[in-house]
Amino acid sequence: MNAIRTVMTFFLTAMLAAAFLGWRWAVTLPSPKLEAARAVLALAGIAAAVGITILWRVKPQADR
Amino acid sequence: MNSATSTYSLPHTENLSLSEKLNGPWHERALWAYAAIVLAHWSEHFVQAFQIYVLGWKPPAARGILGLWYPELIKSEALHYGYALIMLIAFWVLRKGFVGRSRTWWMAAFWIQFWHHIEHALLQGQAIAGHNLFGSPVPMSIAQLIIPRVELHLFYNTIVTIPMVIAMFYHLFPSPEEKAHMQCSCAMHAPESATRRAKMAS
Numbered sequence: 001m002n003a004i005r006t007v008m009t010f011f012l013t014a015m016l017a018a019a020f021l022g023w024r025w026a027v028t029l030p031s032p033k034l035e036a037a038r039a040v041l042a043l044a045g046i047a048a049a050v051g052i053t054i055l056w057r058v059k060p061q062a063d064r
Numbered sequence: 065m066n067s068a069t070s071t072y073s074l075p076h077t078e079n080l081s082l083s084e085k086l087n088g089p090w091h092e093r094a095l096w097a098y099a100a101i102v103l104a105h106w107s108e109h110f111v112q113a114f115q116i117y118v119l120g121w122k123p124p125a126a127r128g129i130l131g132l133w134y135p136e137l138i139k140s141e142a143l144h145y146g147y148a149l150i151m152l153i154a155f156w157v158l159r160k161g162f163v164g165r166s167r168t169w170w171m172a173a174f175w176i177q178f179w180h181h182i183e184h185a186l187l188q189g190q191a192i193a194g195h196n197l198f199g200s201p202v203p204m205s206i207a208q209l210i211i212p213r214v215e216l217h218l219f220y221n222t223i224v225t226i227p228m229v230i231a232m233f234y235h236l237f238p239s240p241e242e243k244a245h246m247q248c249s250c251a252m253h254a255p256e257s258a259t260r261r262a263k264m265a266s
Contacts, residue, residue: 006227040215047222
């Protein structure tokens with residue numbers, strides 16, 4: 001179980017990193033595109049972090 | 065995915081419809097194929113993000129891996145629309161194999177992808193008609209009016225993929241109740257040590 005969620009976490013972390021790098025780069029955009037790009041990238045980053053949290057909150061169950 | 069200790073046995077497939085096969089004995093293989101397509105698509109988006117955010121390429125020049133050799137292919141709206149449509153169809157076709165929590169997350173991903181597909185359909189429609197909306201020099205989707213295309217689609221793909229990943233995780237590790245309703249071989253077993261710990265804790 002942990003091996004699978006580690007692989008999934010690696011993938012979601014790559015999404016988080018892409019969102020973070022984009023958020024930093026967006027400063028080069030003119031307003032209001034800067035704010036819009038940062039808003040969606042922040043949401044993407046938060047979604048990736050929430051996804052990782054959900055994956056690791058699941059406890060292994062007996063009876064499998 | 066099922067281990068040697070699994071009680072799952074493949075049913076005879078002769079009398080099953082294609083949908084029943086895809087959501088039963090073929091579900092595991094179908095999900096592997098689907099995951100490979102999703103990962104290939106994501107690798108293009110990751111490379112494109114790297115080209116823009118790290119290497120400092122201009123967005124029109126950052127076309128991922130395939131776009132380095134086939135720039136016209138990546139510029140084609142048909143490719144993007146085709147991928148969005150394949151994802152939508154796969155979400156729908158493979159949904160019945162998911163039960164319980166995994167089904168909820170899978171359908172969340174489906175509905176988000178439904179909207180993503182509408183946006184791509186708008187872009188594809190403009191490419192076919194040869195007339196762009198809002199007087200734009202390039203095809204424009206609704207959200208693209210305020211959000212740059214690269215960031216918008218990075219966002220769309222992220223919020224589609226996250227519930228999809230969670231759905232797959234719950235599908236691989238279902239509760240006993242969920243597993244009792246599964247018709248496929250996708251469920252994996254918790255390691256012996258984890259099972260022992262969980263039994264001792266309960």
